[in-house]
Amino acid sequence: xxxxxxxxxxxxxxxxxxxxxxxxxxxxxxxxxxxxxxxxxxxxxxxxxxxxxxxxxxxxxxxxxxxxxxxxxxxxxxxxxxxxxxxxxxxxxxxxxxxxxxxxxxxxxxxxxxxxxxxxxxxxxxxxxxxxxxxxxxxxxxxxxxxxxxxxxxxxxxxxxxxxxxxxxxxxxxxxxxxxxxxx
Numbered sequence: 001x002x003x004x005x006x007x008x009x010x011x012x013x014x015x016x017x018x019x020x021x022x023x024x025x026x027x028x029x030x031x032x033x034x035x036x037x038x039x040x041x042x043x044x045x046x047x048x049x050x051x052x053x054x055x056x057x058x059x060x061x062x063x064x065x066x067x068x069x070x071x072x073x074x075x076x077x078x079x080x081x082x083x084x085x086x087x088x089x090x091x092x093x094x095x096x097x098x099x100x101x102x103x104x105x106x107x108x109x110x111x112x113x114x115x116x117x118x119x120x121x122x123x124x125x126x127x128x129x130x131x132x133x134x135x136x137x138x139x140x141x142x143x144x145x146x147x148x149x150x151x152x153x154x155x156x157x158x159x160x161x162x163x164x165x166x167x168x169x170x171x172x173x174x175x176x177x178x179x180x181x182x183x184x
Contacts, residue, residue, distance in 0.1 A: 024047065024091050024101060026042075026046070026050045026091075027103060027182060028042065028043055028182070029103055030180070030181040031149055031179065032178050032181070033054065033176045034178050036057075036058030036080070037057055038082075039054065039055060039056065040052055040178075041054075045085065048087060048091060051083070051084070051085050053081070053082070054082040054083075056080055057077065057120065058077070059076070060077075060080075061076070062124045062126070063133075065159075065165050065166065066159065066161050066166075069124060069125050074123060076126070077121040078116045078117050079117045079120075080114060080116050081114070082115075083113050084110045084112040084137075086110040086141075088104065089106075089107060089108065090106050103147070103180045107139070108138075108140075109137070110136065110137045110138075111134070111136055112135060112136075112153070112155070112157075112172075113134045114132070114134075115130065115133075117129065127161050128163055129162075130162050133157040135155050135156050135157030135158060136156070137153040137174070138155060139151065139152055139174070140153075148178075149176070152173075152175050153173075153174045154171060154174070156171065157169050157172045
């Protein structure tokens with residue numbers, strides 16, 4: 001009886017230890033981005049999902065139905081709010097191949113909402129001082145080195161302003177480079 005109890009206890013300890021070593025979960029990350037300068041906070045909302053919110057000042061082009069009189073290369077430099085719910089779908093696979101999942105490194109699908117405010121500089125006329133875009137994306141996010149961050153995502157979006165003008169933009173691209181700051 002003691003031998004069976006000892007064997008059962010040993011198996012239980014090994015199982016719990018193994019499960020804790022291979023526990024896969026998303027992490028809370030503070031991030032500073034450089035391409036569109038800003039700060040971002042990414043919070044876990046589940047084992048394989050996160051919610052990120054970023055504030056900054058960035059570059060954006062003009063939407064066809066929301067901007068006028070732009071000649072050549074159009075630009076709008078303005079403050080932005082970027083929120084995104086990400087669902088990671090390959091964390092187990094990356095972990096099984098001994099690839100890092102640290103700092104939420106993985107592939108994801110998401111729902112993204114971005115809003116831009118009053119322009120700091122622009123070469124177009126906007127229909128409203130505020131515009132919004134929402135849509136699904138597919139993307140990758142990786143940690144390189146100690147804390148370098150890369151994010152790329154792409155997807156269609158519906159854009160609109162505060163007056164109800166809007167349309168569909170077939171491909172939205174996002175590229176962010178920055179540094180992660182994770183509290184240990």
